[in-house]
Amino acid sequence: ARQGVAECVYAPGKRTGHITAIVAELLDRSDGPVLVTRVEAEPARTVLAAHPGGSHDPAARLLAWRPAPPDGFRLAILTAGTADEPVAAEAAAVARAVGLEVTLFRDVGVAGLHRLLDCAEEVAAHDAVVVVAGMEGALASVVGGLVACPVVAVPVSTGYGAGLDGVTALLAMLSSCAAGLTVVNIDSGFGAAMAAHRLAMAVRSRRGPG
Amino acid sequence: ARQGVAECVYAPGKRTGHITAIVAELLDRSDGPVLVTRVEAEPARTVLAAHPGGSHDPAARLLAWRPAPPDGFRLAILTAGTADEPVAAEAAAVARAVGLEVTLFRDVGVAGLHRLLDCAEEVAAHDAVVVVAGMEGALASVVGGLVACPVVAVPVSTGYGAGLDGVTALLAMLSSCAAGLTVVNIDSGFGAAMAAHRLAMAVRSRRGPG
Amino acid sequence: ARQGVAECVYAPGKRTGHITAIVAELLDRSDGPVLVTRVEAEPARTVLAAHPGGSHDPAARLLAWRPAPPDGFRLAILTAGTADEPVAAEAAAVARAVGLEVTLFRDVGVAGLHRLLDCAEEVAAHDAVVVVAGMEGALASVVGGLVACPVVAVPVSTGYGAGLDGVTALLAMLSSCAAGLTVVNIDSGFGAAMAAHRLAMAVRSRRGPG
Amino acid sequence: ARQGVAECVYAPGKRTGHITAIVAELLDRSDGPVLVTRVEAEPARTVLAAHPGGSHDPAARLLAWRPAPPDGFRLAILTAGTADEPVAAEAAAVARAVGLEVTLFRDVGVAGLHRLLDCAEEVAAHDAVVVVAGMEGALASVVGGLVACPVVAVPVSTGYGAGLDGVTALLAMLSSCAAGLTVVNIDSGFGAAMAAHRLAMAVRSRRGPG
Amino acid sequence: ARQGVAECVYAPGKRTGHITAIVAELLDRSDGPVLVTRVEAEPARTVLAAHPGGSHDPAARLLAWRPAPPDGFRLAILTAGTADEPVAAEAAAVARAVGLEVTLFRDVGVAGLHRLLDCAEEVAAHDAVVVVAGMEGALASVVGGLVACPVVAVPVSTGYGAGLDGVTALLAMLSSCAAGLTVVNIDSGFGAAMAAHRLAMAVRSRRGPG
Amino acid sequence: ARQGVAECVYAPGKRTGHITAIVAELLDRSDGPVLVTRVEAEPARTVLAAHPGGSHDPAARLLAWRPAPPDGFRLAILTAGTADEPVAAEAAAVARAVGLEVTLFRDVGVAGLHRLLDCAEEVAAHDAVVVVAGMEGALASVVGGLVACPVVAVPVSTGYGAGLDGVTALLAMLSSCAAGLTVVNIDSGFGAAMAAHRLAMAVRSRRGPG
Amino acid sequence: ARQGVAECVYAPGKRTGHITAIVAELLDRSDGPVLVTRVEAEPARTVLAAHPGGSHDPAARLLAWRPAPPDGFRLAILTAGTADEPVAAEAAAVARAVGLEVTLFRDVGVAGLHRLLDCAEEVAAHDAVVVVAGMEGALASVVGGLVACPVVAVPVSTGYGAGLDGVTALLAMLSSCAAGLTVVNIDSGFGAAMAAHRLAMAVRSRRGPG
Amino acid sequence: ARQGVAECVYAPGKRTGHITAIVAELLDRSDGPVLVTRVEAEPARTVLAAHPGGSHDPAARLLAWRPAPPDGFRLAILTAGTADEPVAAEAAAVARAVGLEVTLFRDVGVAGLHRLLDCAEEVAAHDAVVVVAGMEGALASVVGGLVACPVVAVPVSTGYGAGLDGVTALLAMLSSCAAGLTVVNIDSGFGAAMAAHRLAMAVRSRRGPG
């Protein structure tokens, strides 16, 4: 693997025995973090029995071994509403497993602007921001206008009708009037965390060994 | 025609002579406002020559005869940015022709939230709000959360790529997390103004003859 | 919350305990109506046990506390056919909970025009109309041409094939040849009722204290 | 060719010389009607110079030789509005060229229901009905409920935004709540006329030689 | 109801008791056929217990009372393959209930052209043809070229991937190079049969009282 | 480049000077065929002036230098109608430039099945078949059932409405009921010819040096 | 059936008894391979009991009788990741049943390019290549650039969000910058194997009787 | 404006006089870079005459005043082919105007993998990478697997047919199997550069005042 990048397995479609075997190989191959995403409690127990020392976060559906130590990169993760929680949980758990320091700002959707404005300054003090939002995804645009740091938007598939299972939020975020937003796949808390992980590595490599 | 509703003609696809003939008939049939939408300066001149007493607004591309007198219904029209101007101009001109009192709030898009917050109270003092916005259409959600009166959202087709010629803004506005927003067709400043016209008639009929 | 607007919770995706906690907070925060939408009978019972004094409407799947007293705004809700009933039920229950006076006109779809024409005058005597229709949504256009007051169209997702889960009705309603119709999200009886609620507040604020 | 079916050429994409050659061949091959659709005045003149005895209808953009004599099949063609005229003109011209007796009912769109109801009985006296309508295409559903004979719906591509260049009308007509409507391609006045031609042949073959 | 048209109820979404009540009303209102489509064996039994004298066709999922006597209109129904059977069964059962004489030609898809060519002459001897086909729907085009009578194409939703749940067959049939085909909604055997019913009524009314 | 594969340049978006420079480089790099696709007569003349010895086929819009000698691979190219000609011309010219022996079978669309059946045996005697067809693309399915050799289908973008600029033909060909068809991009005569080129190389490499 | 082509049945939607009957007929009709695709273990057992001598491959969900003897055509099948396994298994089993020699190269997706480059030469030594890949389908483009022989790409439907159930991979493969790729339907391991079967027959027929 | 962020104007749809006025205001408001994107040579000259000291890059269609001094952030911009040049030019010009150090790697598309592998190490030495690619956008996935730093993918709208004006590349990039890629709007060289600008600010703020 590329130097420093966590090893990740996507569980859906893999039998538990197969996951156990892949994890064995990845734990051997490097000495960095090994993650399995989208894995429920029961198969997690089986895999952990074979490879003790890891842990499973049920809200995030994440299995992780050898999480990286925090290295000072501060990531803010914002959700618009309750429906965005599971995706934000995946983003937070993966980000922590690769060594980021995560603060969650929940339920700060734009229909109630005051909650967002109340925490805007605190959010802006982070190194990067992940915005998790469904329906029309407007939160990403507003946050993009409030902070100068990198903003990664994650569209969420919950909602109904014209929300088109997250496609509307995806298109809206890509069309955002806030310059320099970037977007990952629908419901991909994993993708947002890995994008932040790439940012943190860039920052770290520029900071030097110190 | 239903009592009190303006008579409206959609010009695209009609020859100028045909428009002139329809206007003649409509001026005859009632004594309320007669409007022709989406008509450029040159055909407008020809039709006005045949039916003097009307006027043409080139930004709105609207021809109007016998505009209704202002009846006290205050409509706020907001645009997110420059691209929304022609649609807002159509909405404003039609609204005025049917007797509404229009205030325009321009360039209050969410990427620069302060301009919007600065006028929020003034906007909230109106009877209804039309929000004209393209790209991701986030302005509608934010306004919907700031005011309690009826909000009609108009998606705008400008932009590129993932904006899908206004379809993204349309879907986003329909999926808005702000409760009770309603939406009209892409670029339909006319539709928004007519929706406001219906509101004004409802208000007026409740106010009684006074 | 904005003065006079009901507090609303969207139940899907929230655990019952979470709903109970949010309702507690909302009952505390204001003294207006508190609503929970899309909630089935069983979780409703649990929440009502914790917060007595509310009621659950199973057809509408609505939990409501402290419904507003009727304030004289007359809302007509029309359905095209049987498939539209659950959405109309949500619209009616929410509308009543926020103080509107609702009359239901059922099964007046355009394939049997006489039923609709028979009640057209009665419908036109209301302050606003909500049209609930699936398949091709033609009822909204016909009603829009029969009445002069505000018309909010709700596309319904039932049907098959070319109905595209309500997207066809949605697009048809947005493209309606009847001027000034507005549209809300697919199956959003809630959205239509809240749009009517905004109308009622506009009417009331114009009527003055009396 | 199948017995009795007119020979038809679609002009777009063919050079005028090529059209002239095909017409020569078709005039030779049978002795029934020969049609060229979607052909403008100028190339039409060139082809007619080579094959005199035909005629060009500029509104319909149709070239026709040896039109069939009227055989008593009465076709009603309805349009919702002005934008539907060119498609209805093509349908009428092709239908007449294959021997049908056409009556046009123009501008009977559902937003002004009275014009339609005024002619409903007259329409119902025909052998078949073609409904030409764009935007939301609601006219087809209403007519389908008013008459018992075959109804062929033609969606029209004019309009903007959510009309999606006729796709919305197409989907709406296919989803119609009026049982037994059939639909042809967007803007295909030709297709509707040929469908009526097939109907007329079925009727004629049942009527016997008389 | 319009003179002679069967009364039809669409069962999905209706409770059994509701269906029973509607059937009661329809049996009362006219003395022609009464049909309930898309109804499974169990609710059918309940409704039949209340209204004896009808029958249920489980393959067609159709309940019918007072089927019309055969009146000599010969309808051919073709299927491309096994997947098209349930839709063809609905078309056949509805068509017979309204008095048409139905011949089924099964499994004559175009990938094995000889089976189709072997029966082409027999098919062409009918008054109208219904083509039921999924996947790419090519059978409709080929049949449209082989027969001169009315052809109604029914796209079928089975298949996978690029078949897009019948949308591909629908679009293909609408774009057919065979002139005068008409199309009904995806999987709507009912719609095709009702279109044939309209044809039969047109033929009958022309034939005179005899 | 991979051994034996022709070098190809796609002209659209490249300035003529740029094309000339690329061709210089490609003529130098190998000694096989060098092709420029989608190039009109005028820029072709300029490029040929700089690199004599090539030739331009205006119907195919192809510039070619050093065409490969025919090596005995027989490719049949079929078109459904006139609209498919330009795409078939590109396929034929590219195929010949890379050494294939091409026979064109024109205007054998399925609405007139006899022309196709008349040449079916001759087509089946080829090593591979390219089917070029627009609208509903049914020709590919029929041919796929008539021949046992490789069939490459090319959807064509001409047509209107439900043809969706070739997307309908594309989806229909991918959903074909004829097993083992393969498909290339819309209008890509080039892609079909290059696919045949790959086939010819496979055949040749198996035939051995002889 | 065309000479030498295997007889194939698609099981979904067919009752087990129906499958048994069709297999009986096909085993009778020719003496080549008879295949039933997409059939699970249980119905397979029933059909095999009636027609002994066949075998069922559960990973491929394939029933096969009288597999063709290997005839020297070497097919490489590549997968990008674990999710592509079931589709590759179907492709491999069908290909072997029709006499091809299959080598599987698993998990050579482009995000880890070295695994692919390590086997590139070995892959290039085959007569044809099938690439099975989901998500963005990039593997097909890279392989298309590495080998000169025929490449058939199979898009896979697994994944989520912007993958659109395989439509994204399908469109990406059709738009590939690698010239001469061909594509089959989403998840159609069967289609890819049959395309390779057609290739093998073309090669064989050119090789002569030897 | 947020501290340190460049001021940017999107020219399409704005009259030249309007652009001149906005630039005046922006030059006044801050002392950082002022940019106008998507502006052709002629209007650029007019605006520059009013505000000397800026410069216009015609390939990038960018007007810029007061470009930021290079601050050591190294950005690699890769293109797959010629069609991607204009978008890459915009990305490069905007990135340089906001102080990034840009290296362009052109024409390194995956169909010719060796050119990409030859520069992979050099690319990996940058702080961030922008990948500009159309058609199937596979380059982004391959690069994402080769480098550990942040990768921003820009889909390009050129191409035809299944490329769907860049939508295919967009969806493919969002579905990429390479973890942590982020995506901006179709053709948005600007968006990618601004995303890199946000990265650079994050790096700089962590590096401290030095």
Ligand SMILES: Nc1ncnc2c1ncn2[C@@H]1O[C@H](COP(=O)(O)O)[C@@H](O)[C@H]1O
């Ligand atoms: N939740 C996730 N969403 C998208 N990709 C993931 C996820 N988890 C792991 N991956 C990626 O999936 C790939 C591994 O897939 P596989 O080889 O099928 O196990 C790696 O490229 C991971 O970066």
Ligand SMILES: Nc1ncnc2c1ncn2[C@@H]1O[C@H](COP(=O)(O)O)[C@@H](O)[C@H]1O
């Ligand atoms: N049935 C519904 N459909 C759409 N939005 C709803 C519905 N019920 C409540 N809401 C909105 O959902 C938001 C509350 O979401 P939450 O915080 O997740 O409960 C409020 O903005 C409500 O207006």
Ligand SMILES: Nc1ncnc2c1ncn2[C@@H]1O[C@H](COP(=O)(O)O)[C@@H](O)[C@H]1O
């Ligand atoms: N299978 C069916 N598909 C589509 N429409 C149907 C079907 N069966 C009945 N209908 C129509 O549905 C309408 C009756 O709907 P409802 O009043 O909900 O029973 C009538 O217009 C029928 O023509």
Ligand SMILES: Nc1ncnc2c1ncn2[C@@H]1O[C@H](COP(=O)(O)O)[C@@H](O)[C@H]1O
């Ligand atoms: N008509 C065409 N359609 C699609 N791709 C083409 C065409 N002509 C050439 N190409 C491909 O375009 C690529 C060359 O692109 P470029 O470097 O921009 O000239 C090569 O991969 C060719 O195989």
Ligand SMILES: [Mg+2]
């Ligand atoms: Mg949200």
Ligand SMILES: [Mg+2]
């Ligand atoms: Mg905007």
Ligand SMILES: [Mg+2]
């Ligand atoms: Mg309806």
Ligand SMILES: [Mg+2]
């Ligand atoms: Mg219309």
Ligand SMILES: [Mg+2]
């Ligand atoms: Mg079929």
Ligand SMILES: [Mg+2]
């Ligand atoms: Mg064709």
Ligand SMILES: [Mg+2]
């Ligand atoms: Mg893949």
Ligand SMILES: [Mg+2]
């Ligand atoms: Mg590319």
